[in-house]
Amino acid sequence: MSTPKNQTNSKLADFRVLMKFRIISLLLLTTLIPMYLANGGEWPKFYIVVLTLLGGTLAAGGANAINMFYDRDIDAVMSRTKKRPLPNNRLTQWEVLGFGLTLSVLSFLVLLPVNLLTAILAVSGIFYYVVIYTMWLKRTTVQNIVIGGAAGAIPPMVGWAAGTDINLFVDSPIKWLPAVFLFAIVFYWTPPHFWALAIIRREDYAKAGVPMLPVVKGEAETRRQIVLYSFIMIALSFMLVSLQVVGLLYLGLAMVLGAIFLYYAANMMRDHSHAAAWKLYRYSLLYLALLFVAMGIDRALLG
Numbered sequence: 162m163s164t165p166k167n168q169t170n171s172k173l174a175d176f177r178v179l180m181k182f183r184i185i186s187l188l189l190l191t192t193l194i195p196m197y198l199a200n201g202g203e204w205p206k207f208y209i210v211v212l213t214l215l216g217g218t219l220a221a222g223g224a225n226a227i228n229m230f231y232d233r234d235i236d237a238v239m240s241r242t243k244k245r246p247l248p249n250n251r252l253t254q255w256e257v258l259g260f261g262l263t264l265s266v267l268s269f270l271v272l273l274p275v276n277l278l279t280a281i282l283a284v285s286g287i288f289y290y291v292v293i294y295t296m297w298l299k300r301t302t303v304q305n306i307v308i309g310g311a312a313g314a315i316p317p318m319v320g321w322a323a324g325t326d327i328n329l330f331v332d333s334p335i336k337w338l339p340a341v342f343l344f345a346i347v348f349y350w351t352p353p354h355f356w357a358l359a360i361i362r363r364e365d366y367a368k369a370g371v372p373m374l375p376v377v378k379g380e381a382e383t384r385r386q387i388v389l390y391s392f393i394m395i396a397l398s399f400m401l402v403s404l405q406v407v408g409l410l411y412l413g414l415a416m417v418l419g420a421i422f423l424y425y426a427a428n429m430m431r432d433h434s435h436a437a438a439w440k441l442y443r444y445s446l447l448y449l450a451l452l453f454v455a456m457g458i459d460r461a462l463l464g
């Protein structure tokens with residue numbers, strides 16, 4: 162028989178599952194590096210960094226929990242998600258919704274001392290992910306993750322806003338334009354990242370009635386679009402150099418990382434196995450992490 166302490170521990174573990182910490186870790190990296198770049202290649206004050214990472218964790222964790230509340234019906238149908246706390250009745254729907262909303266409110270409060278724009282951007286991210294992607298697009302259009310992907314691209318803008326006090330109406334675009342490029346890189350990264358996985362999980366999505374691209378347009382079309390979005394993403398990653406936020410060391414690293422990305426994407430055109438799709442999915446995670454680390458290293462070494 163489990164003791165109350167074990168029950169408390171397993172409940173805590175379930176709340177942790179709701180937040181999706183592994184995804185949060187990559188979201189935080191795409192927040193952290195822009196903070197450093199925006200502040201001219203220096204770390205902002207320690208408390209700013211800590212509050213931004215804490216607020217980012219609360220915002221993304223809260224959004225992920227509300228997503229799991231809303232998607233409890235389809236999560237119960239898909240084999241990848243059916244063991245989550247709600248479909249498994251380990252938490253009640255009100256516990257999940259309450260937790261998600263509480264974290265979301267806390268994120269705003271934690272980010273306010275950083276600056277208002279940072280707090281507003283994070284709350285916009287929660288709103289976009291929960292309302293626009295989860296509640297509206299995910300179940301209604303094949304473009305769901307293309308348009309909805311904008312949510313996951315907001316964290317670099319949160320980081321940029323935290324690293325520099327921007328006034329959108331007064332400051333020159335040079336001060337905030339790099340944030341738009343960082344947003345665009347993650348925006349175009351999302352479809353290859355997700356569609357590689359969606360090809361593997363196609364039957365799951367079909368069973369749940371979610372109109373993901375491989376379900377609606379087939380795998381061949383999905384592979385073509387993966388290559389197309391990969392090209393755009395790589396081109397955008399190079400263009401960051403033109404804004405002089407990063408330099409030639411970054412450019413070299415982005416070229417190597419991009420070439421590997423393209424290799425895995427193109428490989429899926431001739432190798433239709435799930436193993437080939439897994440390789441791109443897994444590399445997509447490493448790619449985004451290394452690309453942002455490359456920005457930081459370039460700035461740290463070459464000023």
Ligand code: HEM
Pocket residue numbers: 183184185187188191241294306309310311312313314347351354355358446449
């Ligand atoms: C609309 C946009 C996105 C969609 C639909 C999406 C979808 C997914 C899905 C379905 C998984 C598998 C999760 C699982 O196995 O439970 C996944 C994994 C992952 N995603 Fe995304 N993703 C998106 C954007 C992002 C962004 C912006 C990031 C970070 C910058 C990210 C980081 C990750 C990471 C780190 C994993 C691996 C998680 C693990 O191994 O547990 N994703 N994504």
Ligand SMILES: CC(C)=CCC/C(C)=C/CC/C(C)=C/COP(=O)(O)OP(=O)(O)O
Pocket residue numbers: 184188220221222224225228232242282283284285286287290295312313315316319
């Ligand atoms: C600034 C801010 C807070 C932005 C929000 C960023 C955020 C939480 C992005 C999450 C992206 C993601 C995991 C999508 C998967 O949803 P899904 O419903 O398709 O995946 P699932 O089937 O695994 O639930």
